Structures are given as structure tokens and as C-alpha cells.
Amino acid sequence: xxxxxxxxxxxxxxxxxxxxxxxxxxxxxxxxxxxxxxxxxxxxxxxxxxxxxxxxxxxxxxxxxxxxxxxxxxxxxxxxxxxxxxxxxxxxxxxxxxxxxxxxxxxxxxxxxxxxxxxxxxxxxxxxxxxxxxxxxxxxxxxxxxxxxxxxxxxxxxxxxxxxxxxxxxxxxxxxxxxxxxxxxxxxxxxxxxxxxxxxxxxxxxxxxxxxxxxxxxxxxxxxxxxxxxxxxxxxxxxxxxxxxxxxxxxxxxxxxxxxx
Amino acid sequence: xxxxxxxxxxxxxxxxxxxxxxxxxxxxxxxxxxxxxxxxxxxxxxxxxxxxxxxxxxxxxxxxxxxxxxxxxxxxxxxxxxxxxxxxxxxxxxxxxxxxxxxxxxxxxxxxxxxxxxxxxxxxxxxxxxxxxxxxxxxxxxxxxxxxxxxxxxxxxxxxxxxxxxxxxxxxxxxxxxxxxxxxxxxxxxxxxxxxxxxxxxxxxxxxxxxxxxxxxxxxxxxxxxxxxxxxxxxxxxxxxxxxxxxxxxxxxxxxxxxxx
Numbered sequence: 001x002x003x004x005x006x007x008x009x010x011x012x013x014x015x016x017x018x019x020x021x022x023x024x025x026x027x028x029x030x031x032x033x034x035x036x037x038x039x040x041x042x043x044x045x046x047x048x049x050x051x052x053x054x055x056x057x058x059x060x061x062x063x064x065x066x067x068x069x070x071x072x073x074x075x076x077x078x079x080x081x082x083x084x085x086x087x088x089x090x091x092x093x094x095x096x097x098x099x100x101x102x103x104x105x106x107x108x109x110x111x112x113x114x115x116x117x118x119x120x121x122x123x124x125x126x127x128x129x130x131x132x133x134x135x136x137x138x139x140x141x142x143x144x145x146x147x148x149x150x151x152x153x154x155x156x157x158x159x160x161x162x163x164x165x166x167x168x169x170x171x172x173x174x175x176x177x178x179x180x181x182x183x184x185x186x187x188x189x190x191x192x193x194x195x196x197x198x199x200x201x202x203x204x205x206x207x208x209x210x211x212x213x214x215x216x217x218x219x220x221x222x223x224x225x226x227x228x229x230x231x232x233x234x235x236x237x238x239x240x241x242x243x244x245x246x247x248x249x250x251x252x253x254x255x256x257x258x259x260x261x
Numbered sequence: 262x263x264x265x266x267x268x269x270x271x272x273x274x275x276x277x278x279x280x281x282x283x284x285x286x287x288x289x290x291x292x293x294x295x296x297x298x299x300x301x302x303x304x305x306x307x308x309x310x311x312x313x314x315x316x317x318x319x320x321x322x323x324x325x326x327x328x329x330x331x332x333x334x335x336x337x338x339x340x341x342x343x344x345x346x347x348x349x350x351x352x353x354x355x356x357x358x359x360x361x362x363x364x365x366x367x368x369x370x371x372x373x374x375x376x377x378x379x380x381x382x383x384x385x386x387x388x389x390x391x392x393x394x395x396x397x398x399x400x401x402x403x404x405x406x407x408x409x410x411x412x413x414x415x416x417x418x419x420x421x422x423x424x425x426x427x428x429x430x431x432x433x434x435x436x437x438x439x440x441x442x443x444x445x446x447x448x449x450x451x452x453x454x455x456x457x458x459x460x461x462x463x464x465x466x467x468x469x470x471x472x473x474x475x476x477x478x479x480x481x482x483x484x485x486x487x488x489x490x491x492x493x494x495x496x497x498x499x500x501x502x503x504x505x506x507x508x509x510x511x512x513x514x515x516x517x518x519x520x521x522x
Contacts, residue, residue, distance in 0.1 A: 014417045028297070032407045036292035090422040091482070091522055092454025124413055124423040132420035133482075136498040144414040146293045146490065152385055152413055153405040156275045159393035161351040162385040166427035166455065193353025194427065221352070221394075229407060237397040261352055 010107040012135040013114045014122050015041050016147020017058050019229045021119035023254070029061055032229050037145040042066035044114040045075055046106040048131050050085065052077040055116055078103050080127055089130035090123075100134035107140045119255075121149045125167065125199065150228045151197055154257035157235040158195070158223030161261050165195035171208065178208075182215050186260060190220070195261040205250035208258065213248070216240045221261055227254040271368040273396040274375045275383050276302050277408020278319050280490045282380035284515065290322055293490050298406040303327035305375040306336055307367040309392050311346065313338040316377055339364050341388055350391035351384075361395035368401045380516075382410050386428065386460065411489045412458055415518035418496040419456070419484030422522050426456035432469065439469075443476050447521060451481070456522040466511035469519065474509070477501045482522055488515040 016037065020027045029038060041062045049055040055077050059068060068075070080089065080103075087095030107113045115122045115131050121144075122128035135142050151167050166188075171181050185196040200208045205226070212222055223237035232251070236243075237259075250256055277298065281288045290299060302323045310316040316338050320329060329336070341350065341364075348356030368374045376383045376392050382405070383389035396403050412428050427449075432442050446457040461469045466487070473483055484498035493512070497504075498520075511517055 030295055031297035032295050034291055034293050034295050036289070088424065090424050091456075092422050092425065121413060121417050121423075123417045123420070126423070128417075129420050129423055132418065133498070134420075136420055142418045142420075142496050142498075143494065144418040144489070144496075146407075146409045146414070148407045149410060149413045152382060152410045153407070156382050156384045156389075157393065157403045157405040159384070159390050159395075159397055159403075161353050162387070162390055163349065163351050163430050164353065164428065167425065168455075169424050193351075194429075195352075228405070233404065235403050235405075237394070237403075 008110055009140050010110050010112040011141045011143050012104065012107060012132065013040055013044065013112060014132070014142065014144040015114045015116050016121045016145060017116055017119055019119050019148050019150055021054070023230060025231060027229055029065055032148045034146050037147055038062055038066045040145060041114060043069045044112055045070050046111050046113045047075065047077045047116065048080065048103045048113060049077060049116045050080055050118050050127055052079050054118055058116065076106065084127050084130065089127050091129070098130045100130040101138060103131060104134055104138060104140060107135070108138065121147060124149060125151060148229050150255065150257055153228045154223070154225035154235070154259060155195065155197060157225055158237045158259045160195040160221060160223060160259050161193055162195070164193055165197060167197040169198060170200065171198055173204065178211055179215055182212060186216055186220055189261045193261070195259055197257060197259045199255065199257055202255055203252050205252055205256045209248060209250055212258065212260070213240060213243045216260060223259040224250060224256055226250050226256045228257070230254070269371055270401050271371050271373040272402045272404050273365065273368060273393065274301055274305065274373060275393070275403065275405040276375045276377045277382045277406060278377055278380055280380050280409050280411055282315070284491060286492060288490055290326055293409040295407050298408055299323055299327045301406060302375060304330045305373055306331050307372050307374045308336065308338045308377065309341065309364045309374060310338060310377045311341055311379050311388055313340050315379055319377065337367065345388050345391065350388050352390070359391045361391040362399060364392055365395055365399060365401060368396070369399065382408060385410060386412060409490050411516065411518055414489045415484070415486035415496070415520060416456065416458060418486055419498045419520045421456040421482060421484060421498070421520050422454055423456070425454055426458060428458040430459060431461065432459050434465065439472055440476055443473060447477055447481055450522045454522070456520055458518060458520045460516065460518055463516055464513050466513055466517045470509060470511055473519065473521070474501060474504045477521060484520040485511060485517055487511050487517045489518070491515070
């Protein structure tokens with residue numbers, strides 16, 4: 001593949017973080033990040049992130065395993081603007097036109113830059129894609145590093161179709177719209193054999209689970225994964241007819257991923 | 262979440278492998294697998310896999326970092342039947358009804374079992390989902406471990422929408438059907454802002470790239486990632502109008518992931 005990036009430019013590393021954001025217990029980083037990811041993070045002196053405070057906390061944890069190249073105080077951390085937090089920065093969002101190029105000035109000056117989000121892989125179910133698009137537009141090489149991605153851990157653990165799947169984000173909270181959307185996703189899953197994955201804000205986990213159990217057809221398979229990579233991780237996957245045999249609840253403080261197929 | 266699995270049963274670990282399958286140069290395992298994944302793999306004495314030979318090769322590499330609990334010769338490795346290789350074992354495939362329960366006899370007897378595929382995460386763009394479904398049906402706890410997932414590395418590196426995306430597998434090789442499918446996926450991506458991801462057998466990489474460049478609309482963004490996690494990894498993401506300004510080719514021996522949005 002011909003590449004227009006010049007060797008004098010820095011690279012943009014997409015750096016995954018653990019999935020324990022805002023959780024009571026922290027996951028040892030070596031449980032979820034390969035050594036190469038930790039070593040790269042420890043070397044980077046320029047960062048773009050959602051929140052500087054959590055990025056510093058992350059780098060402090062990295063430094064306990066791989067000593068940071070520079071003291072944390074000397075690391076340059078730039079936040080995506082509030083605008084992006086509210087509107088998103090992915091294609092199709094209200095903030096899609098946000099120009100992230102200025103955030104990559106260091107890369108144009110030859111320094112490698114790291115992109116992180118609060119949990120998991122930046123730009124997947126998280127902000128950051130505007131920075132990646134800006135990098136490509138500037139001819140900056142983009143290097144994704146390996147780490148935990150809750151959607152895929154949940155998909156693999158569901159036993160549902162992993163050869164054809166979609167992640168559709170959040171479902172509506174309004175009861176009538178939620179019912180409509182559940183039926184729509186179920187029809188799509190049954191008609192096309194495409195697994196449909198979605199997420200919910202933790203405090204509504206159990207409410208969504210109950211809505212799914214009551215509204216899906218008995219022969220549809222429903223999977224719910226909670227606390228992925230954490231010590232209290234749980235995945236359950238069964239036909240709806242089996243889910244209906246017992247009452248169920250989900251922790252209301254842990255992120256969950258749902259899948260139907 | 263109420264779980265029906267009994268403590269006396271073993272667990273089913275979904276164990277990711279590196280993305281260097283059939284590649285000339287091997288990736289150091291510590292580049293792509295967290296220590297916890299390696300330590301778990303080193304302890305497991307029972308495996309279900311696509312191919313016993315490559316599983317032994319993988320375990321040999323694991324053992325060079327984390328000594329195996331048992332000599333390799335004593336590890337029990339069961340292959341998914343040829344039938345599954347040909348027909349698939351995911352819901353919607355001709356082999357969806359394959360009963361994998363007998364492969365989990367060791368777990369019912371209290372031993373942990375590992376599931377691996379040839380590259381990346383089992384049951385994602387790879388066989389294995391029948392084993393995961395069987396585990397849930399038998400009340401065996403399923404634990405997905407962290408490792409490289411090419412589809413998500415490619416998605417993050419594309420700068421395309423990671424809040425709504427679909428993986429649709431392979432596109433047809435017949436020219437007329439391919440053109441139809443490309444137009445269909447582009448319409449879907451543009452109408453719903455859902456990124457469409459797909460893969461191709463490596464020897465057709467460049468042919469598919471050329472078909473995409475010539476048939477997509479100029480304002481559509483096209484991304485192609487090749488050799489993810491390997492030393493010669495490359496990602497390019499641009500509007501089709503930019504792709505058309507130069508001629509492009511892709512390595513015909515490395516797996517590629519394509520995305521449009």
C-alpha cells in the first residue's frame with residue numbers, strides 16, 4: 001500500500017486502557033494489556049484524551065510496571081473539547097466536523113502521540129475517531145495497539161454469530177420506542193443471521209434485561225455480559241425460553257454488553 | 262446475574278492467538294497477549310481447536326515465556342470436526358446444529374478447557390461459537406481473555422464510525438455480484454452511518470481494493486488495513502477521491518480488513 005506519511009513525522013498510537021474505569025477494584029494492567037502496549041505507553045510524551053486526570057492516573061499505573069520515559073509532570077496531555085464529549089466526533093454525529101488536526105501538532109513535529117479514551121479502545125464505542133481521521137488526512141501513520149475491547153469479549157463469550165455482527169450503540173430509554181427498537185433488531189438478527197450488540201448505562205442494566213426477556217421471541221438467543229475482564233465478570237447466554245425460567249438481575253454499577261441472535 | 266454453573270465444573274477459556282498465522286515472521290507473543298492470557302494458556306491441559314498442530318506450535322511459543330504446567334505431549338487437544346471447517350458452526354451457517362457438548366467432557370469433569378482458533382479471538386470471524394453455546398447450555402462458565410482482534414484494530418485505525426458498525430464477512434468474488442454488494446453496503450453505510458467492515462482472502466486483496474476505489478462514490482471514506490500487529494502493518498483511510506489520485510496495491514500474502522463509511 002502506498003503511504004504518504006513522511007518518516008520525519010511522529011506516529012499516532014491508539015492505546016487501549018483497562019475496562020475498570022469508575023470501578024471499585026482495579027484490574028492489574030498485565031491482565032489486560034500486552035507488554036508492548038505498556039512499553040509504548042511508557043515512552044509517549046504527547047497524549048490526546050477525553051480527560052487529562054484519568055490519563056494521568058492511567059500513566060501512573062503504567063509507570064509502576066514500565067518506568068515512564070519522562071516524569072508524569074513533563075508529559076503533554078491535551079483533552080478533546082467538551083463539545084466532542086457532548087456531540088460525539090464520529091461520522092454521523094453532530095460533532096463529526098470537529099477538526100482535530102491542531103491536536104496533532106506534535107506529530108507533525110516528529111513526536112509520537114498517544115490517543116486514549118476512558119476505557120477500552122479509543123474510537124470504538126468511545127470518542128477519538130476525529131483524531132484518527134485527522135492523522136490520515138495529515139499523512140501521519142496510525143498504529144493500533146492491542147488491549148481489551150468489551151464488545152468483542154462479549155461477542156465471543158455469547159456463542160452468537162461472530163461471522164456477521166453489528167454494534168448499534170444504545171437503545172432508546174422511552175418504553176414505546178424501546179419496544180419498537182427491540183423488535184426491529186430481533187427481526188434484523190433473525191432475517192439476516194447478523195448478531196445485534198448493544199449497550200446500556202449501568203443503572204438501567206436490569207430494566208433493559210427484563211424488557212428483552214419479556215419482548216423477544218422464546219427461540220431467540222439472548223446474551224448479557226457484565227464486568228468483562230473484572231474479577232466479577234459474568235456472561236450468560238441462552239434462549240429466551242430458558243431466561244424466562246428464573247428471575248434475573250444485573251449489577252447496576254458495571255457496564256454490560258447485550259447481544260441477540 | 263444468577264448463574265447455573267456449579268463450582269465443581271471447569272471453565273471454558275476463550276484464548277486469543279497472535280495474528281501471524283501462516284506469516285513469514287512471527288510476532289513476539291508479549292506484543293499482542295497480556296501476561297494473564299499467557300499464564301492461563303500455560304496452565305490449561307485441555308484444548309478445543311481448529312488444528313492440533315498449530316495449537317501445539319502456539320503452546321510451544323507460550324511455554325517459552327510461561328512454562329507449561331504439563332509437558333506438551335501430555336496436553337489433551339481435540340479438533341473441531343472437518344465438517345465445521347467446511348460449513349462453519351455459527352448460527353446461520355450450514356453447520357450451526359453441530360453438537361459440541363462432547364468436546365466439553367473435561368470441563369464437566371472439573372478441568373478448565375481452552376478454546377483457540379488459528380488467529381485472533383475464537384468465534385469472531387473464526388469457528389468456535391458452537392463450543393461456546395454448548396458451554397452455556399451445560400452451565401459451564403465462559404471466560405474470554407484479552408488478545409488481538411484484527412477487525413477492531415482495523416476499525417479503530419480507520420477513523421470511521423465506531424459507535425455503530427457491522428462486520429459482514431467476505432464479499433462475493435463474482436464481478437457482477439461483487440459490484441452489487443459494494444453498492445448495497447455503501448448505501449447502508451451512508452443511510453445509517455453504520456461503518457461496514459469486511460475481509461477478503463489475501464490473494465484477492467488488490468483486486469477488491471481496485472473494485473472499491475472504482476465503484477464507491479468519491480465522498481465515501483474507504484479504509485484498508487494490512488498485516489495488523491505485524492512489523493509491516495499498514496492502514497490507509499481516505500475519501501475515495503483521494504485514493505483515486507494514486508495507484509495502490511496490497512500485499513497478496515497478508516490478511517486485510519476493509520471498511521467503508
